[in-house]
Amino acid sequence: MLTDSPSRRTTPDTLGADAQRGAVSLWALLGVAWILFVGQAWTRWVLSDTQFGPAPIQGPDVFDGTALVVLRVIEVVSLLIAAATIWVFLIKPLIVQRKLTLDGMIVIGSLLASGIDPLINYFHYTFAWNAHALNAGSWLAFFPLHQGPTRYAEGLAWFVPQYLYLGIGLAAIECRIILALRRRYPSIPNIRSFSVAFVAIFCVDMVIEQVFIRTRVYAFPRAWEALTLFAGTPYQFPVYESIFVAIYAAGFTYLRMSAHDSADGTPFLHRGIQRWPSQFRTPVKLLAVIGFCAVWAALAYFIPWSWMSVNPDSIITPPSYMLPGPTTP
Incomplete structure (x- = not known):
């Protein structure tokens, strides 16, 4: 957890200005x-006769034996990491401090932000999912004006945890790096400390991505060759994937650091909360974090990713068990 380090004196005048x-x-x-948008998408998806349910596993390629065991291990480990993240950042502080902390709000917001995930295939099937993973299909069919296929396997046991450990988890690491640099170099500019933390997280994600790609959990069938490692092979990896992930994590880092650097411990997102009656402040703060998580996921990752998937020049055909099934009306 971050420790408070007030950077300016709090007075009634400054509180009024912040409000x-x-x-x-x-x-x-x-x-x-x-909440309304993702709620309608998830509700219509669950009630759908054609979209809700495990995606079809296409042949003739086979994925079994050791490969399937590795996939199950990744799913279990992902769920354990998610449970640990929820405990450390949400449940434990709630028990100890008797209040919902900023980190706890980020956990809730990140879980709800996972509803944006089908946007990655909004225009094209640019992110290939292994249909052997635990899944119930995809809810892309309930995104307006979508153009991509809708019958593929959103790996629930591993992709939802990613919204936690690639967000609040990596942000916690970044914050530790930034604070360590500040202690070692008291006059270090923010741009330098944040940049060092950004590069570190970029490298961490590069390693994580290779684990998932090499074990055939997912693949990137459409990429820009100039910015792609192993282009043209089944393991091609667009480097901008890790750049977008690092940007995503950096948003939560900035949010947490803004609370740390604030005199009253209030992050930039919650400025103006004094205008609300005290009994509504926690719900409003939570709603604000939920809004931030969804908007930041769209801006930092999904919108630029979707744009870059429109005209790629390194296109591969993934194994048949990663291909989408036929779209049903």
Whole structure:
């Protein structure tokens, strides 16, 4: 957890100024909008006769034996990491501090933000999922104006945990790096400390991605060759994937550090909360974080990724068990 290190003196005048400048209500409104959107998508998906259920496993390629065992191990480890993340950042602070902390809100917001995941295949099937993974299909069919295939396997046991450990988990590491650099070099500029942390997280994600690609959990069938490692092979990896992930984690790092550097421990997202009656402040703060998580996931990862998937020049055909099934009406 971050420790408080006030950077300026808190006075009634500064609190009043923060209340006037803050946009917490706007972020909370975005949170409400996201809950409504993802709620309708998930509800219609679960009630659907054609979209809800395990995606079909296409032949003739086979995925069994050791490969299948490795996939199950990855799923179990992912779930354990998710459980540990939820305990450390949400449940334990809630028990000890008797309140919902910023980290706890980020955990909840990240879990809800996972509903944006089908956007990665909004235009094309640019992220190939292994249909042998635990899944119930995809809810892309309930995103308006989608153009990509809708019958593929969102790996529930591993992709949802990624929203936690690639977000709040990597952000916690980044914050530790930044604070360590500040202690070692007290005059270090923020741009330098944040950049060092960014590069470290970029390298960490590069390793994580290779584990998932080499074990055939997923593949990247459409990529830009100039920015892709092992281009043209079944294991091709677009480096900009790790760049986007590092940007995603950096957003949560900045959010946490803004609370650490604030005199009153309030992150930039919650400025203006004084305008709300005390009994509504925690729900409004939570809604603001939910809004931030969804918006940041879209801006940092999904929108640029979807744009870069439109005209790639390194296109491969993944194994048949990663191909989408026929779209049903």
